[in-house]
Amino acid sequence: MSVSQLRFTYPGEHHAALDGIDLEVTAGERVALLGPNGSGKTTFVMHLNGLLELQDGAITIGDLAMSEDNLREIRRRVGAVFQDADDQLFMPTVRDDVAFGPANLGVAADELDRLVVETLERVGAGALIDRSPHHLSGGEKRRVAIATVLSMSPHLLVLDEPTSGLDPAGRRELIDLLVGLPQTQMVVTHDLPFALQICPRSVIISGGRVVADGPTRELLADAALLAQHRLELPFGFDPTRV
Amino acid sequence: MTSVLAMHAPDGFLEPAVALVTGVLSVVVIVFGLRVAGRQLGDRQIPLAGIAAAFIFAAQMFNFPVAAGTTGHLLGGALAAILLGPWVGMVVVSVVVVVQALLFADGGLTALGYNVLNMAVVTAFGGWAVFRLARRFLPRNSTGVVGASALAAGVSVVLSAAAFSIEWLFGASAPVPFDTVFGAMVGVHVLIGIGEAVLTGLVVGAVMASRPNLVAGAADLDAEQRAQRGKVGMKPFVIGGVLASIVFATVVSQFAVDNPDGLEKVAIDQGFIESGTDHALDSFIFADYATSGVGNETLSLAIAGLFGTVVTLAVGFGLLSASRSGRRAAAI
């Protein structure tokens, strides 16, 4: 995935939300996107699957350059998991939700069944298949939400604050799951230990620009850098000792 | 006590003929409405209408205080129309009514025809019509929108009650004359309308304050006009509304009380009047039950005609206005 000189201003706003983002991610990498609130992380992420219209700049996913015509394929390649799982689990049952994506892509009925079961097993939510989404716990919802995009065989997984609202056990399960997935991953997060645990590389976005890009451990050990961009390590957490 | 007696009417409340006719009407309006909503909302139709329906359903469930511990419920038809536009609003409330009957046993399945008509079609379009009318006379700003919303909501409830009474005229299943039903229904719902008016106005006001572009009825205001939010005193408004409604309700209810049934019987017995006299309401289309025992026939027929016309005109005007603004929106 490669992004160059991405700029974006929300309609009606005066200052740019994204002010020239340059980023390259190789296949299989796991990259954390860090930064203060309002820095443009979510705006950036919403460009990756074409939910926001490309105003200025270029985005390439694999060998496909983002444009109006190949939005469908882009959306297949980029699986986005939003912050609020309730926004993504909108079908009557988990089965239907996981099937929604591939069904839209034209996957046939029996293949669809197999795919849904397999995907749910992969995220460890096989037992939830016939449940209604509003019955699920936070952790279960998160896992099913991941399954809903995983079933589309994406190349790139984008997750926005995946650990928010999870209890410690749920968080651990999520970490295990993500580490076990082969897809390239971009994780927007405030949870710095989480970033350190699963993402070897981190990018700090602030004021609509990339202000730091390097090994997570190094970035987190740079206290001045963190302070400059309103990032803080949890009490007692020492990245060099982990 | 629930505020919507005879609104979610059960099976058997009105005669099958009326159930059938109103049923067909409702189906036609809903099917058409789905198409219009699809045109207006595009592929956002399903999630937006679905969640809006959930909102209306949830809002209907909650009781708000009326007086000294008694509570009432929101009907929401006018609110839905003003926030979402009349067509989408009508579809949304219809969905709520249908599911309430199908799964919650709230309203009979065979009564869906007139329940949908009264609670969704008449309230949404009638409310929209009153809203548009009121906005012509009220200031072109947020306060005006709020005031118009309140008025529209209050009247929509009364129109709904009137519609039910007129359906009763055609399909009564019990020997309660039209004027009694009309007087009671409209009288009570004038009072209920106050609660609906206050709540709707306040909710619209709240939405205007945070995301005014979500109020379809205020789409014509620019940012400056939206900002003009006058402070409306609640207490005097409510008290004034109550007094006005009591006066109106009393007048209307007197209509129901006027029932010289006994006198007429005596007159017939004494041979003063032919019992087979051609009565004004003896048309075959009117239900016998609704027309017998009616006090002043000419007056009853006049009232029925008047309100029937008003309801039809309101709905018609609402439909017309909705289509025009819909076409304008589609043309953008």
Next chain:
Amino acid sequence: MSGAHAHGSAVDSLFVEAESAVHGLAPDAKLVALVGFVVAAALTPRTSVWAFGVYAVAIWLVVFVSHVPVRVVLRRLAVIVPFVIFAVLIPFIGGGEQTQVLGVSLSVDGLWAMWNILAKASIGATASIVLSATTRVPDVLTGLTRLRVPRVLVAIIAFMMRYLDLLVRQLGRMRTSMTARCHDPRWLWQVKPIASSAGALFVRSYERGERVHQAMLARGYTGTMPTLDRRPATAVDWSRAASLPLVAVVTLIVAVVL
């Protein structure tokens, strides 16, 4: 008003978990049976009291077979209470020929009308309760789709049912937080905070609707919901045959009566 007063789980409280022949029936068959039964009952002339006895026996037989507890059905029947009250008043206010009962003058036609409403309302409501207690919401939706109800309409209903509990809970939380701040309104003019939170909830819900729409787009949504009904209708046609006799018998009785 709505009989679903269970805060936070209006939809959950509908289905009653049990193993029964009724639970296992194809949803489209159940819907057809329900509608047919209720229509037949509604068309039956009120003077055929025995017919309603048959209907009552029939539907309560279904209740028995479905293993839904009787008290659950009776509790949900409470939704027709306002109309029961109205119906009971009719003989007192009704016109026409009068009769004397315990010294009170009651309208004969009024008594028949009262019976008519009570019988049809209770039978219709019971049938509806049996349906919702034995059929999960996703299955009801599948049933509606199979019965050719416009897919957009079914989808809207699906979304409504999906988010209803969430919204009810959110509204409940707003009320709780108001009560926690000692706001206990008893009069209409104190209703402003409630209305403000309702308005806020509408905005939040609408915005959620927009986010859901985006999530749908992100998963390839093009404007038409994909067909997801994989459960074969043919395999349960025999069930359909089993439940239709209910309707057929009922209609036959009606025909005989008429």
